[in-house]
Amino acid sequence: MRSEYTAIAHPNIAFIKYWGNRDDALRLPLNGSISMNLSGLESRTTVQFDEALEHDTFELNGEFQSSASLQRVSQFLDYVRRLVGSTSYARVSSTNNFPTGAGIASSASAFAALALAASKAAGLDLDQKDLSRLARLGSGSACRSVPDGFVEWLPGKDDASSYAVSIAPKDHWGLVDAVAVVSQEHKPIGSTSGHKLAHTSPLNAQRVLDAPERLKNCRDALLERDFAGFADVVELDSNYMHAVMRTSNPPLVYWEPATEVLLWQVWQWRKQGHAVCATVDAGPNVHVLALANERDWLQKALLELPGVKNVLIGEPADGARLVD
Ligand code: PMV
Numbered sequence: 001m002r003s004e005y006t007a008i009a010h011p012n013i014a015f016i017k018y019w020g021n022r023d024d025a026l027r028l029p030l031n032g033s034i035s036m037n038l039s040g041l042e043s044r045t046t047v048q049f050d051e052a053l054e055h056d057t058f059e060l061n062g063e064f065q066s067s068a069s070l071q072r073v074s075q076f077l078d079y080v081r082r083l084v085g086s087t088s089y090a091r092v093s094s095t096n097n098f099p100t101g102a103g104i105a106s107s108a109s110a111f112a113a114l115a116l117a118a119s120k121a122a123g124l125d126l127d128q129k130d131l132s133r134l135a136r137l138g139s140g141s142a143c144r145s146v147p148d149g150f151v152e153w154l155p156g157k158d159d160a161s162s163y164a165v166s167i168a169p170k171d172h173w174g175l176v177d178a179v180a181v182v183s184q185e186h187k188p189i190g191s192t193s194g195h196k197l198a199h200t201s202p203l204n205a206q207r208v209l210d211a212p213e214r215l216k217n218c219r220d221a222l223l224e225r226d227f228a229g230f231a232d233v234v235e236l237d238s239n240y241m242h243a244v245m246r247t248s249n250p251p252l253v254y255w256e257p258a259t260e261v262l263l264w265q266v267w268q269w270r271k272q273g274h275a276v277c278a279t280v281d282a283g284p285n286v287h288v289l290a291l292a293n294e295r296d297w298l299q300k301a302l303l304e305l306p307g308v309k310n311v312l313i314g315e316p317a318d319g320a321r322l323v324d
Helices: 069-086 104-123 128-138 140-145 191-200 203-211 211-224 227-246 257-271 292-303
Strands: 003-007 012-017 020-021 031-035 043-050 057-061 090-096 148-152 163-168 177-180 276-279 284-292 309-315 321-323
Touching: 003 104, 012 104, 012 140, 012 211, 012 227, 012 284, 020 191, 031 140, 031 211, 043 104, 043 148, 043 191, 057 069, 069 090, 069 104, 069 128, 090 128, 104 128, 104 140, 104 321, 128 140, 140 148, 140 191, 140 309, 148 211, 163 211, 163 292, 177 292, 191 203, 191 227, 203 211, 203 227, 211 227, 227 276, 227 284, 284 292, 292 309
Parallel strands: 057 090
Antiparallel strands: 003 043, 003 321, 012 031, 031 148, 043 090, 148 163, 177 284, 177 309, 276 284
């Protein structure tokens, strides 16, 4: 048996967001979510279990990690060890080709790639559903980076029924995600802590209650390639999540002034007839979703706006896969 495996996974951008858990330990979400994997951006992770190691090691972008991030990886490897009844520690080495912790869901691609590389290195051959469930234990949104293309996370009722499935292949619709990066700093409150605050917002119960309607509208718009319907529900859902964040106790405000300027500008462009809309995750960067024919002028126009440091382009991508 080969003991070292390398896997690649892409981050994903949520059109309908996951925010808040019904079970924090198992990362069972309060509501379903829909996303698209993003090509161009990727995590590449190699795992090797080795009986001679005295503890797990984790190298990220060439630097050995200690404390919190090593602990999170180690806890995740415990799930894999438990599945195979092993006590071997592992060497994990990972690279991201995009900024970590700045609202570009690095944890999604990281845990999807880690789930695949670690499960294979431990001798497991999980099917897509079980791989998605495993990735979910590392970071909820990671379960959506396992299947291909456009993906829906079925919230489920327990560990066995909460996983993501592909609802359309990557070539179904020529969407691009132009990520206007306004900050590359690590966000002050990570999403694992943020999810725990969702319950403290008086708006959250309503957001969860009518999530099935937004999921249906998004799924329908996506399958029919209806950009106008898609833009309405994507912006509503993102604003709803940020309203919940801002009305939590303590309040969570991820936006920066440049975020507001970008959102305003995207609305103006849409009013002028461009097929563009915006969504924001747990960070200040703005994901501008657009039809592929808008890509070139959009990238240039975003770079000219105040506070925009960089524009990353993602297109619909495959799910997690092994590298030879
Ligand atoms: O998977 P987590 O715990 O990093 O949560 C992701 C939360 C959002 O990015 C804000 C929304 C989402 O559905 O991706």
